[in-house]
Amino acid sequence: MIREQAQEMSIRFDSYPENEQFARMTIMAFLVDLNPTVDEMEDVKTAVSEAVTNAIIHGYEKEVGQVLLTCTKVGSRVSITVTDYGKGIEDIKKAREPFFTTRPDAERSGMGFAFMEAFMDEVHIESEQGHGTRIIMNKKLHLLQKV
Ligand SMILES: Nc1ncnc2c1ncn2[C@@H]1O[C@H](COP(=O)(O)OP(=O)(O)O)[C@@H](O)[C@H]1O
Numbered sequence: 001m002i003r004e005q006a007q008e009m010s011i012r013f014d015s016y017p018e019n020e021q022f023a024r025m026t027i028m029a030f031l032v033d034l035n036p037t038v039d040e041m042e043d044v045k046t047a048v049s050e051a052v053t054n055a056i057i058h059g060y061e062k063e064v065g066q067v068l069l070t071c072t073k074v075g076s077r078v079s080i081t082v083t084d085y086g087k088g089i090e091d092i093k094k095a096r097e098p099f100f101t102t103r104p105d106a107e108r109s110g111m112g113f114a115f116m117e118a119f120m121d122e123v124h125i126e127s128e129q130g131h132g133t134r135i136i137m138n139k140k141l142h143l144l145q146k147v
């Protein structure tokens with residue numbers, strides 16, 4: 001059902017790798033009533049997956065911390081935030097560059113932010129070293145006529 005009033009959900013989980021899938025599935029479940037296209041679902045899933053993986057792998061590296069995922073929908077506009085309270089990003093401009101990674105050892109491609117930007121309409125990064133990182137991603141879904 002498409003409501004014009006804002007509707008919000010949030011979940012908080014430990015930064016274990018298997019919770020990336022939990023986050024992805026939760027977002028899908030929350031958005032399914034907007035009747036997104038398969039492509040839109042894939043876009044949002046990929047973007048959330050990249051942001052949550054970053055929180056787990058880069059934000060907390062070897063320690064386990066909390067990741068907060070929120071999603072707000074207003075009509076067909078979707079806003080997603082992924083927050084960690086880990087080490088923070090040293091240079092946000094550099095981090096956004098395609099192929100830039102600080103973890104080549106972990107076989108990272110450096111394409112996470114490039115994917116988020118490609119698949120969402122807007123990507124904002126807020127980060128403070130030693131305090132954590134928040135990724136805010138917005139996307140307007142197209143409304144399919146329900147039959
Ligand atoms: N949540 C985060 N906390 C700390 N650093 C981060 C976070 N997200 C991204 N980064 C930094 O930004 C870089 C680029 O991220 P990304 O484009 O996803 O590439 P990759 O994850 O493959 O390294 C990472 O290598 C890391 O240094």
Ligand SMILES: [Mg+2]
Nearest residue numbers: 050054112113
């Ligand atoms: Mg990444």
